[in-house]
Amino acid sequence: MLGRALRLLSEFRAGEHEVSLAELSRRSGVAKPTAFRLLGELVTWSIVERTSNGYRLGLRLFELGQIVPRQRELQESATPFLTDLHHATGETVHLAVPDGADVVYLQKLAVIGGPRIPSRLGGRMPAHATAVGKVLLAFGPPNLLEAALERGLPRRAPRTIAAPGLLRAQLDEIRELGWAEEHEESAPGVACVAAPVLAATGVAVAAISITGWSNRFTAARVIPAVRTAALGLSRTLTSDDVVHDVPGHNPR
Template structure:
């Protein structure tokens, strides 16, 4: 929930930001009353700010009276340098994987304690996929999320494992020790898999995308994991090797092409 900004010292900017931050992946459309409740603003203030944001095309108002984030904000968000560069570089590789596998392909980065999906190319309609470009999901039940969590700083990883951990399906792994072993395997083997953990009927396999950086003074090259690339399919029993090879080749190409 957005932070409470009903205190007298709250600035106009902080109140506007609280209104925008009231929207998230589970609250995509809100009434003015719901915005007020999520921000702690008086309802009249929420109404006024929403009207101004609609006038500025940052928020849209539907025929049902509910509000949603406007396209202008999406356009502004896409100007973030790292996100734009990564998407631009990765786009042809995602297209190649999609054309070769006809599966759903994901490009994701870690945003705090969640995976943010920068891009998604849809595959077979029979495979249930809940992600979309711009959406956020938990790290532990998704293939790209497991990769990103495995390569996150140890302190953040432990804080994440301390929970609470959502359990979208009965197959979602939420036991901290089991997750630690799984994350260690991801770092060792270079890829992560899931089976029915985010949605029933969907399996995934994902690999890290690493950018090479030279250490100052020593001349040594270190690799920093900046994103994850994944595929969602009905089953990994027969095609795991082929899908993993395609992902690894693409991830290496993206990593080498990053500035």
């Protein structure tokens, strides 16, 4: 029952104000009578709220998300570095962590007039299609890359790397450089540079990125800034012992 309830919760999508019972049943594969019963239980606990035409995620779920200790502590430690980077570059800044073959965004500081970026706070993207993801694959534990290759490398945009051999070669280059670049691989018009946030073991626990318009984004201009921010956060986490293991270490 718990697994089916989680499947229902996983089918709510960003930007949807409500979802009908029939649609949640269709997306999740949970039979409509069972879905109705489970959603009723989730409503009782304020995990889900009933609306006039369906359901939406509830306040209690939001509250629980805010107290996840590892991500909250990482986000709080990163805020000064992200804010300084955002002000210094005038570009969109991200903080992301690995979760199997994906990355999950813990922070996003956007700019007015920037490109339409397919990322959101708490959202996820395939690791191979983003700069933060590629730097996490390059400096993370081997099982992250294994998870990505096992799932496959779907295209998010015309320039997304979809060949395993090409991805492996690029990750080797990223390890040598210490940073990753993405040029219209997650979405048209988007360019990005990312650097790893490293634990004391040298394994990446997060990544920081700067994103802008691909037609006027100069990687060389922002690489020193993003690497400095990532190094500063790495030192903070190591000295404060905030991060004890790798977020999302287990493949999904």
